[in-house]
Amino acid sequence: MFSTKRFKNLLQLAASFFLLFWAGTQVQAQQELSGRDTRELQELVEYSEVFAQGHTGFVLYDLDFQTSLYGHNADRHFVPASNVKLLTFYLANKILGHRTPALFYQEYNDHFEVWGTGYPLLMHPSFASFDEAGPWFANQTKPVVLHFPAGEGQDIPRYGAGWSWDDYNDGYVYERSVMPVYGNRLFLDLSPVDAEGRQILMGAPISIAGAIRQVDHQDERIRRSEFGNDFTVNPIFMEASDFPVERPLHLSDQLISNELAATFPQQRISYGQAPYPVSGTFNSLDVSLPDTVFRKLLLNSDNFIAEQLLVQASARRYGRPGITSVIDYAKDTLLPTIGVEDIRWVDGSGLSRYNLMTPRNLARVVMGLDREVGRDRFLSLLPQGGVSGTLEKRFNNKGKPYVWAKTGSLSGVVCLSGLLQTKRGKWLAFSFMHNNFVGSNRGYYDEMEKTLGWCYENL
Numbered sequence: 001m002f003s004t005k006r007f008k009n010l011l012q013l014a015a016s017f018f019l020l021f022w023a024g025t026q027v028q029a030q031q032e033l034s035g036r037d038t039r040e041l042q043e044l045v046e047y048s049e050v051f052a053q054g055h056t057g058f059v060l061y062d063l064d065f066q067t068s069l070y071g072h073n074a075d076r077h078f079v080p081a082s083n084v085k086l087l088t089f090y091l092a093n094k095i096l097g098h099r100t101p102a103l104f105y106q107e108y109n110d111h112f113e114v115w116g117t118g119y120p121l122l123m124h125p126s127f128a129s130f131d132e133a134g135p136w137f138a139n140q141t142k143p144v145v146l147h148f149p150a151g152e153g154q155d156i157p158r159y160g161a162g163w164s165w166d167d168y169n170d171g172y173v174y175e176r177s178v179m180p181v182y183g184n185r186l187f188l189d190l191s192p193v194d195a196e197g198r199q200i201l202m203g204a205p206i207s208i209a210g211a212i213r214q215v216d217h218q219d220e221r222i223r224r225s226e227f228g229n230d231f232t233v234n235p236i237f238m239e240a241s242d243f244p245v246e247r248p249l250h251l252s253d254q255l256i257s258n259e260l261a262a263t264f265p266q267q268r269i270s271y272g273q274a275p276y277p278v279s280g281t282f283n284s285l286d287v288s289l290p291d292t293v294f295r296k297l298l299l300n301s302d303n304f305i306a307e308q309l310l311v312q313a314s315a316r317r318y319g320r321p322g323i324t325s326v327i328d329y330a331k332d333t334l335l336p337t338i339g340v341e342d343i344r345w346v347d348g349s350g351l352s353r354y355n356l357m358t359p360r361n362l363a364r365v366v367m368g369l370d371r372e373v374g375r376d377r378f379l380s381l382l383p384q385g386g387v388s389g390t391l392e393k394r395f396n397n398k399g400k401p402y403v404w405a406k407t408g409s410l411s412g413v414v415c416l417s418g419l420l421q422t423k424r425g426k427w428l429a430f431s432f433m434h435n436n437f438v439g440s441n442r443g444y445y446d447e448m449e450k451t452l453g454w455c456y457e458n459l
Contacts, residue, residue, distance in 0.1 A: 033069050037458060044451040045072050051447060054412070054437030059359040060455065061367060063419075063427040068360075069459075077344075077356040078433040081408030082301045083415045084350030084357075086365045087340075088309055089294060089381075091330045093373060095313040096289055102133040103285040104315075106277060111143040115276050116179030117284075118156075118311025118321045120304065121293070123263055124183040125204060132287035137260065143268040146179065146260070148253040149275045156311060156323055158251065162352030168226050173351065174248045174304040176311065178321045181205075181259045183304055184251060186231065189244040199240065205259050208249070222247060229255070279319040291381065298381045298406055299389035303349035310348040323347070338368035350408055359431040362417040366429045370419065375427075379404050382418055395449055398423075402456045405430075414441040420452055422459045430455075 033041070045051065045058050057073035068074070102119040105112050121127040123134055137144065158175040159165070167173040174184045186208055190199040203209025208229050215223075218234040222245060229250055249255070257271040289312075296302045297309065307323075314322035317329065327345050335341065344356040369378050385395025385403035395403040405418025417431035430452070434444050 032067075033459075038070065040454065040458070041070050041451070042072075044447075044454055048447050050443045051434065054444075055435045057359040057431075057433045058451075059363045059431050061363050061429040063367065063370060063429055066367065069428070071360070074360045075358050077358055078415070078435045079353050079410065079413050080350055080355055080357045080362065080415050080433065081410045081413045082303075082350040083362055083406055083408040083417050083431075083433075084345065084347065084355050085297055085301065085306050085408075086362060086369065086406050086417060087330070087335070087345060088306050088348040089297060090365055090369055090372075091326065091334060092294070092309040092313055093369075094334055095316055095326070096309070098289050098291075099286050100289040100312050101284045101315050102287045103136065104276070104282045104319075105285065106282050107142075111145060112140060113145050113147060113274065115147050115149075115282070116177070116321065117315035118176075118178055118180070118308045119287075120180050120183065120308035120312075122179070123181050123204075123259070125187050126183065126296070127292070130288070130290055130292060133285065134263070136285055137264050137267060137269075140267060143270070145274075146253075146257055146269065146271040147274045147276075148178065148256075148271060150273045156321060160307065160323075160347035160349070160352050162346060162354035164351075167351075168248060168250070169220070169224050171246050171248070172303055174307075175251050176307045176323075177251050177256070178311065179256050180304075180308060181256050182249070183246075184249055185304070186229075186247045186249055187244065188246075190238070190240055199238075201238070205249075205262070207259070207262065224248075224250070226250070276320045291377070295381050299383055301390055301407065303351060306348035306350075308348075335365075339364045340368075351410075353410065353413075357433075359417075359433050362415075362431040362433070363429050366417055366419065366431070370429065375419075379419065382406060394445055395452065397449060397453055398456055403452055409441055412437055414444045416448055420455055422456050424459075426459060428455060428459065 045056065057076050057078055059068060059074040060070045061067065062069055100119065101117045104115040104117060119133055121131040124131065156176050156178060163173065177184060182205055186203060188201060188203040188209060191202055193199055208231065212231045212233055214235060215232045216235055218232055220234065221237055222231060222233045224231050224247060227250055253271050257269055261269040293305060297305045310323050310326055311321040314326040318325060331343065331345060340361050343361055344354060346352050346354045382404040383389030383391035384401050385391045387401055390407040391403065391405065403418065403420050405416050408415035413435050415433045420428045420430055422428065432448050
């Protein structure tokens with residue numbers, strides 16, 4: 001006999017199965033694009049006349065479900081340019097967090113022996129209030145010997161593999177070093193106008209800024225010899241609209257020692273070549289690493305900070321600065337945990353064309369950072385479309401910010417990877433990569449704005 005109670009139980013069970021099936025179909029519907037949306041994206045990406053002039057890859061992920069919504073050449077390798085800085089940040093955040101070694105040292109009765117760790121803030125004018133190594137030097141009462149071990153800096157050549165040799169005179173390539181000073185650059189600016197309408201050239205380091213010469217027939221506004229710091233300028237150099245000016249310095253052990261001695265004249269500072277001490281036999285001056293540094297890395301795409309963060313991460317992990325070893329650790333151990341494999345990664349900044357990554361690689365790094373760093377913090381560090389950083393004048397076509405992303409560009413290369421919030425409040429991760437085109441990247445940004453704008457309106 002079939003009881004009423006049993007019948008009710010069967011009805012409840014059937015209802016439960018229906019609800020589970022209905023919920024599953026709803027989740028599936030949110031995880032996949034409709035045929036119409038897929039065709040729309042294909043029109044925007046695969047059949048774009050602009051993108052067809054080069055080699056384009058694109059991938060789009062749903063952050064709620066961590067699933068791929070759309071991909072075009074998503075697993076093809078591209079030169080990523082400064083999108084590499086997303087990997088550099090991932091590595092630095094994992095190994096360093098908000099603390100970093102500024103110096104390694106051994107203290108004796110009558111002096112200090114000091115080794116560099118790649119700390120980028122020492123005497124850097126842009127980080128004057130954050131530099132904690134400078135006060136350490138200022139407060140010592142015993143002589144300091146700075147050591148630059150001969151033959152031990154081979155993992156930190158002044159330029160990365162694949163960098164252009166003739167970039168030494170440009171304001172975006174700065175030499176790597178185990179003990180940077182002044183951000184490894186010459187800073188120049190004009191003083192406020194005085195009562196007689198005059199302005200004075202100010203600069204740091206003073207020893208180099210004060211020796212600048214004018215050359216009447218020089219074409220470049222400012223020029224430096226490749227292996228020296230003798231700067232020359234042309235007659236129109238002092239036009240106020242072109243300041244401030246930053247140019248890379250050529251580093252040497254003597255230059256670093258002399259500049260520290262000049263900055264802290266009460267100290268007795270010399271230099272030597274003693275090797276890095278064995279782990280456990282030295283002290284580490286650990287200091288704060290504020291988000292201001294990471295913001296300059298991502299928001300302003302600072303190449304110097306990018307390279308020095310790798311050096312710092314190596315110093316923390318291995319007890320000595322380096323580049324190759326810490327990148328290998330990231331490729332072998334850290335990145336596979338977020339699904340990033342089969343990449344070629346050679347520097348921190350993305351200046352090298354030897355770097356090769358896929359749109360899916362970069363989207364997964366974005367997704368990993370979103371989870372591990374936290375969305376609010378991550379958004380605060382990235383350029384914001386129409387608002388800040390390298391996207392200040394782009395993606396401002398919707399009346400509100402909707403794109404937060406890292407840019408990357410070299411000649412014939414433009415890439416963009418980051419986060420997008422749709423009109424409905426949905427969060428997406430994406431990576432656009434374009435290689436092998438001729439001419440300006442402006443048309444590529446216009447087409448990316450059209451595509452991501454469509455995603456904002458429709459997804």
